[in-house]
Structure formats: structure tokens, C-alpha cells
Amino acid sequence: MANHNLTSAKKAKNDEFYTQYPDIQKEIGAYLMYNPDTFRGKVVYCNCDDPFESNFFKYFVLNFKRLGLKKLITTSYKPSPVANTEVQLTIDAFNGEKLQEKTVEKGRPKVTANKFIISEVSDYDEDGQFNLEDIAQQLKANKNNEWAPLEGDGDFRSEECIELLKQADIVVTNPPFSLFREYVAQLVEHGKKFLIIGNLNAITYKEIFPLVKGNKLWLGNGFHAGNAYFSVPKENVRDFASGVYDESTGLVKFRNVNWFTNLDHARRHQPLQLMTMADNLKFNKKMKNKTAYDRYDNYDALEVPFTDAIPSDYDGVMGVPISFLGKYSPDQFEIIGATESEGRGFSNGLWNEKSKISQPLVERERERERERESSSASTSVSSSSIRIPGHDKYDRPYISGKRLYFRLLIRRKK
Numbered sequence: 001m002a003n004h005n006l007t008s009a010k011k012a013k014n015d016e017f018y019t020q021y022p023d024i025q026k027e028i029g030a031y032l033m034y035n036p037d038t039f040r041g042k043v044v045y046c047n048c049d050d051p052f053e054s055n056f057f058k059y060f061v062l063n064f065k066r067l068g069l070k071k072l073i074t075t076s077y078k079p080s081p082v083a084n085t086e087v088q089l090t091i092d093a094f095n096g097e098k099l100q101e102k103t104v105e106k107g108r109p110k111v112t113a114n115k116f117i118i119s120e121v122s123d124y125d126e127d128g129q130f131n132l133e134d135i136a137q138q139l140k141a142n143k144n145n146e147w148a149p150l151e152g153d154g155d156f157r158s159e160e161c162i163e164l165l166k167q168a169d170i171v172v173t174n175p176p177f178s179l180f181r182e183y184v185a186q187l188v189e190h191g192k193k194f195l196i197i198g199n200l201n202a203i204t205y206k207e208i209f210p211l212v213k214g215n216k217l218w219l220g221n222g223f224h225a226g227n228a229y230f231s232v233p234k235e236n237v238r239d240f241a242s243g244v245y246d247e248s249t250g251l252v253k254f255r256n257v258n259w260f261t262n263l264d265h266a267r268r269h270q271p272l273q274l275m276t277m278a279d280n281l282k283f284n285k286k287m288k289n290k291t292a293y294d295r296y297d298n299y300d301a302l303e304v305p306f307t308d309a310i311p312s313d314y315d316g317v318m319g320v321p322i323s324f325l326g327k328y329s330p331d332q333f334e335i336i337g338a339t340e341s342e343g344r345g346f347s348n349g350l351w352n353e354k355s356k357i358s359q360p361l362v363e364r365e366r367e368r369e370r371e372r373e374s375s376s377a378s379t380s381v382s383s384s385s386i387r388i389p390g391h392d393k394y395d396r397p398y399i400s401g402k403r404l405y406f407r408l409l410i411r412r413k414k
Helices: 002-014 021-034 055-062 091-095 132-140 159-167 177-189 200-204 209-213 277-283 322-327
Strands: 043-046 071-075 114-118 145-149 170-173 193-199 228-231 251-254 257-261 318-320 333-338 408-412
Touching (some): 021 055, 043 055, 043 159, 132 145, 177 193, 200 209, 322 408
Parallel strands (some): 043 170
Antiparallel strands (some): 071 114, 114 145, 318 408, 333 408
């Protein structure tokens, strides 16, 4: 148990990337444009956010009335290495000193995980403006709000945090990337609406892809120009790749991060403007030197290497990059599967059994599989179990023997 806890602590420490206020504001604004009542009368829970530091807490508490929230619940994990270095709500406010709304270097002694439950906000000091200082004073007076330490460490899987989760309508936060599978599974189990941040490659997880395919989870509005910037605790700065960490700002930049949600927004219903197959081959610069679209060696599908090269006049199955999800409209396309990786059962019957390609690893090199043994095994294929007898595992798509990246398998709706 001790080793497990140590490993978990190390993972949690490396997962500390703190979301910028403008990114939260922009993302939530997209849902409000589609439906101004998205959050009205709802209980919002931020269960991976120290109330003393979180920009999620700051956004929701300062926009409590405008959003029409019923309640805001925020819990933190113990300990937080960025105490009083990211956002502004300092312990001094609860000791009668003026709340500071700027970055401060002096840390507070943080030995417990905290929870804030906000049920009412107002201009408490009657100075003509509403800000974090009013919230601090209300919490200090316990005026229809609650600030208290948690009994445990604030892990979202703990019983007390699950009890708080049960009270929530919508969960909004940036959960630990290494625990993304468990985190989403918990939200689905409890039937919660959510808006969370995760690695785009999570789409390929066997626990996540079925939710994408079933339109139970999709990408949010997204970060500006596809770039997500996060702050990291100084003690957690490590050797990032060139161009990732900016020492002057203390921010890291990731391009493979996105918002995941089951809240509707307008961009989901904006159809792609497409050209015919002939026009793509003639005018699309990305299809230069192509005289025809390729088909996979091992999947009954057409390869479409770029989202803007999807032909408007093709009704069959197409393989597209993961980035397609950023422009996916369920009104225009259906996701019927995905190419295989580690035999997860994503391809939904589209694997071409005659290809005899499964590409096992042999001394770190992928080799073509031997001839499949003839057998009387059933040729029926299900989405949950589609392994071919004699093959170690399915693989990504191939074209003329060249291995490609993971592809979503889609079809245009008629």
C-alpha cells in the first residue's frame, strides 16, 4: 500500500498543470452562446481544484449570478504545491486581513484538503463592487456558504468526494491526465454532465472510444489555435521538449490537449463544407500528385488523410485522423468504429480478414503475420471481440505495406 501511495503521489505531482482563466472563460462562453441556460439552476462541482488557487473556482464564483448557479462546490487534493502562487484567494482574508488578488510568493501552511460550498454571493462589504474579497468575508462569516477541511486527502475517488459528486449536476475541472480513464468512468457511472480537459490521445483508450462512438462524449469548443497553455509549479518544471516551456511566463504549451464534454455547443452542429472527390483531387493542395484516393490493405475503408479532403459524394466508410473530431458534426457524419490498436475491438467488422496483417512485435520490429491457419471458427464479427484466430493482435491501417496512424472510421449520413 505504501508503494502504491508513493506511486500515486508521484503521478499526481507530474500531472499538475493549471488552467488559465481566459481559456476557461472562452470555453464556457461557447456553451452559453448555444444555450444561455446551460448552468442555470445547476450545482457545479470542481473536484480537482484547490479553492485557494483554482481559476475554475474564481471563474464560477465571480460569475455565480450571471450563470444562475444554484451552488458551487470546490474540493482540493492534499497537498497543493502551488499554494498562493496561482490565484489570489489567500488565507489572510479569513484572518481579517485584506484579500490579495495578485500572485504572491508567500505560501500558507497547507496541511489539509479543503472544500468550499458556495450557495450565495453578494457585495458583502457594500463597497459597490463584487469581487473575491466579498466571497472571503462571506465564508469567514459562514453566511450561507461553507469552508471546511476535508476528512481525507481530497482524492476524487474518496467516499466524501463521491458524496459531493452525487449532489452535482455538472463537473468542470482539469483532472490528472494519468487518471483520466478512472475519472471519466466515475462521471459516466454517476450520470453527470461534465466539461473537463484531457489528452487528445485519450480518444484511443478502450474505455473512452466507445463513449465517443456512442455520442456520449465529444470534444469541446477547444483552445485558441489548438494551443493550450498551463502553469506548472516551479519545483515540477522538468526537461520539456524545445518550445514547450516558457521560462519567462512559467507556462507550458501543449498542442495535443483538448476539452472533453457531454454538454452541447454550436460548433457540433456546423457541417463541414466539402468538395467532391474529383474536385479534391483537382483543387485540394493537400491531395497534390494524387490521382485517386487510397484504400487500406487491411480495412474495408477509404483513406482520407486530411479532414478537409473528405469527399462530399462518397457514401462508403472512410478513415480520418483523430483531429477530425474537432470538426465532427453528428448531424453530418456517424462514427462507426476505428482502426485497431492492441486488439481493442474498435473496427466494428471492417477488418479485412484476407489481408493477413496483424503485425506482431518481433525483436522490436513489426513483421507480417504468417498465413492464418484455416479453421472452422465463426467468421461473424462483433464490435467487442473481433480477433482473427492465429493472429496476435490487430494493427493500425496499412497502405501498400506502409503503416499509418490510428484512424477513425466514419460514414456520411444520407
